[in-house]
Amino acid sequence: MGQENRRVLNSLGRSVPTFIDGLGAFDPYRGPWSRLEGGHERTHFAPPLKGRMPQGSKVTPSLRQAIEASGLQSGMTVSFHHHLRNGDALLMAVLNECEAMGIADLTVAPSSLTDAHEGVADLVRRGVVRQIHTSGVRGAVGKAISRGEVEVPVVIRSHGGRARAIEEGSVVIDVAFLAAPACDPQGNMTGALGPSGCGSLGYAQTDARHARHVVAVTDHLVPQPLRQVSIPQYLVDQVVVVESLGDASKIATGAARITRSPVDLKIAQDAYRLIAASELLAPAVSFQVGAGGASLAVAAFVRDHMRQKGIKGSWGCGGITGYMVQMLEEGLFEALYDVQSFDAAVCQSLARNGNHIEIDQSWYANPLNRGCVVHNLDVVVLAALEVDVDFNVNVMTGHDGVLRGASGGHCDTAAGAKLAIVVAPSFRGGVPSILDRVQTVVTPGETVDAIVTERGIAINPRRKDLAEAARAARLPVKEIADLKKEVEALTGVPERAEPDSDRVVAVVEYRDGTLIDSVFQVR
Amino acid sequence: MIVQVAQAGTLESSDCLVTVSPAPGLELEWRGPSASLFAGRNRSLVETVLAEKGLEGAKIIVQDQGALEVTLRARIGTALDRARKGANR
Numbered sequence: 001m002g003q004e005n006r007r008v009l010n011s012l013g014r015s016v017p018t019f020i021d022g023l024g025a026f027d028p029y030r031g032p033w034s035r036l037e038g039g040h041e042r043t044h045f046a047p048p049l050k051g052r053m054p055q056g057s058k059v060t061p062s063l064r065q066a067i068e069a070s071g072l073q074s075g076m077t078v079s080f081h082h083h084l085r086n087g088d089a090l091l092m093a094v095l096n097e098c099e100a101m102g103i104a105d106l107t108v109a110p111s112s113l114t115d116a117h118e119g120v121a122d123l124v125r126r127g128v129v130r131q132i133h134t135s136g137v138r139g140a141v142g143k144a145i146s147r148g149e150v151e152v153p154v155v156i157r158s159h160g161g162r163a164r165a166i167e168e169g170s171v172v173i174d175v176a177f178l179a180a181p182a183c184d185p186q187g188n189m190t191g192a193l194g195p196s197g198c199g200s201l202g203y204a205q206t207d208a209r210h211a212r213h214v215v216a217v218t219d220h221l222v223p224q225p226l227r228q229v230s231i232p233q234y235l236v237d238q239v240v241v242v243e244s245l246g247d248a249s250k251i252a253t254g255a256a257r258i259t260r261s262p263v264d265l266k267i268a269q270d271a272y273r274l275i276a277a278s279e280l281l282a283p284a285v286s287f288q289v290g291a292g293g294a295s296l297a298v299a300a301f302v303r304d305h306m307r308q309k310g311i312k313g314s315w316g317c318g319g320i321t322g323y324m325v326q327m328l329e330e331g332l333f334e335a336l337y338d339v340q341s342f343d344a345a346v347c348q349s350l351a352r353n354g355n356h357i358e359i360d361q362s363w364y365a366n367p368l369n370r371g372c373v374v375h376n377l378d379v380v381v382l383a384a385l386e387v388d389v390d391f392n393v394n395v396m397t398g399h400d401g402v403l404r405g406a407s408g409g410h411c412d413t414a415a416g417a418k419l420a421i422v423v424a425p426s427f428r429g430g431v432p433s434i435l436d437r438v439q440t441v442v443t444p445g446e447t448v449d450a451i452v453t454e455r456g457i458a459i460n461p462r463r464k465d466l467a468e469a470a471r472a473a474r475l476p477v478k479e480i481a482d483l484k485k486e487v488e489a490l491t492g493v494p495e496r497a498e499p500d501s502d503r504v505v506a507v508v509e510y511r512d513g514t515l516i517d518s519v520f521q522v523r
Numbered sequence: 524m525i526v527q528v529a530q531a532g533t534l535e536s537s538d539c540l541v542t543v544s545p546a547p548g549l550e551l552e553w554r555g556p557s558a559s560l561f562a563g564r565n566r567s568l569v570e571t572v573l574a575e576k577g578l579e580g581a582k583i584i585v586q587d588q589g590a591l592e593v594t595l596r597a598r599i600g601t602a603l604d605r606a607r608k609g610a611n612r
Contacts, residue, residue, distance in 0.1 A: 399560060427591075428589070429536070429537075429557060429588075429589030430561075430589035430590055430591060431557050431560060431589070490592060490593070491591055491592065492561055492564040492568075492592050493564070494557070494560040494561060495560060495561070495562065495563055495564075496560065
């Protein structure tokens with residue numbers, strides 16, 4: 001079996017490979033800024049410049065003909081974006097077509113894998129897919145990887161880390177198949193229009209600029225000129241028209257609602273109070289929240305605060321929800337930076353509001369470009385599967401050790417923001433969320449300022465100023481070890497099965513490309 | 524000694540459904556997503572409740588929907604009380 005030759009302990013005491021057959025050499029994680037502080041500089045990978053004769057057509061009649069014309073062969077790398085969420089049918093359609101054409105051993109490098117991509121597990125078993133680079137893995141694919149069914153370890157990257165890897169050429173995309181909710185015959189495309197409208201195409205923009213060959217696939221071909229262009233024609237080789245890009249009901253999701261769970265609301269309220277105590281909730285604040293229960297609810301409290309005090313923020317960013325759009329349209333922000341729209345309710349805003357700005361993956365979070373949006377965040381509120389007493393956060397593996405999450409922008413925003421708050425219920429399903437040591441580190445505790453649970457707020461000892469402010473505001477501040485004990489008195493102490501540390505099934509890259517943790521085969 | 528089959532609890536999340544029936548020794552069956560995470564605790568928790576009730580044995584099936592320890596203790600105790608002669612409601 002192709003396996004890593006050697007492993008070392010990184011600065012968090014996690015065992016990570018220094019070389020992986022099929023992937024090459026890796027450096028261990030040495031702290032959130034180890035590469036930036038060294039004045040890291042790399043050559044920017046560039047795809048070939050290609051010319052076309054005038055007056056030709058880019059429209060190819062079928063996916064199969066497009067794959068043939070792209071020159072895709074066994075062993076190459078293909079990429080996709082996951083802006084169509086759980087409704088995407090393109091990734092599976094392309095890979096199934098590849099199988100029918102006898103193309104195998106592909107490296108698949110989507111911006112993430114969603115519930116729509118369960119079939120990838122079978123494609124691995126049938127040899128169509130040999131390697132996977134992704135931000136998230138769920139369901140059957142996560143199980144297959146965790147059982148060791150993918151021979152070469154899967155590389156998990158954050159959004160910023162993926163942009164970095166593509167721009168520096170660590171991941172070289174041979175053919176990008178980009179679902180285009182609206183596209184003209186020259187390949188100008190947008191995600192803001194069309195029956196499969198999904199909002200921003202931020203991740204796809206990065207692929208379009210770096211892939212050797214770009215295929216736009218659309219179910220809504222419009223005459224040139226398309227008025228709103230997310231990806232311009234000069235980056236696109238072919239345009240294919242298909243009947244449908246996927247399941248419209250899962251693409252065109254309605255706006256996420258604020259949770260009604262009392263536990264989540266209590267957590268959100270305390271998180272909001274902590275933000276207020278930090279004094280960052282001032283004019284020109286910049287802000288990001290996730291779409292999950294407690295984190296989105298924080299936005300509701302922040303919104304009330306801003307309206308009452310007449311505070312106008314500067315910008316919101318990230319995965320954008322309908323709720324953030326509402327705040328934009330109420331004038332609570334000057335602008336939104338949208339790399340990914342969490343609900344399709346955002347589409348109209350992207351088409352209508354000039355201050356709803358679509359940004360690419362590198363602009364959003366690449367730590368090694370000349371300045372990404374998340375590096376100017378004031379406040380970010382993030383969810384977690386589990387946290388530990390060193391404030392490390394796991395959003396990747398469940399308590400059985402199986403991959404079932406997504407790295408996303410978690411470590412990018414935590415590193416960039418002045419105040420990074422992690423919200424989590426103190427236990428889920430009777431299992432405590434605070435551990436001595438998380439199973440998998442995605443976001444290092446060095447970049448997490450506070451953990452808010454319904455039973456109290458733990459503040460990173462590095463942030464004495466924040467602890468002082470929180471205590472002055474009479475917030476329920478507790479030592480994280482005490483909070484952990486308090487929860488365990490209710491739930492008991494779980495005994496986890498140790499994974500098989502002989503076999504690395506996935507590696508977790510920190511945003512700068514160093515390895516922050518390994519995921520081991522489950523027994 | 525318990526003499527009949529009895530139940531306590533529900534299948535709501537954060538609760539558990541406990542079914543007990545007569546047996547000479549302790550036969551424990553624990554079902555639920557976190558059963559393996561708490562295997563040691565589950566056994567000792569059941570043994571403690573049995574001892575508190577002065578019982579030597581019972582077949583106990585716990586369908587654990589993520590219940591806290593206090594809930595587990597109360598449900599197991601109540602199921603055992605109901606399974607004693609004349610205590611069944």
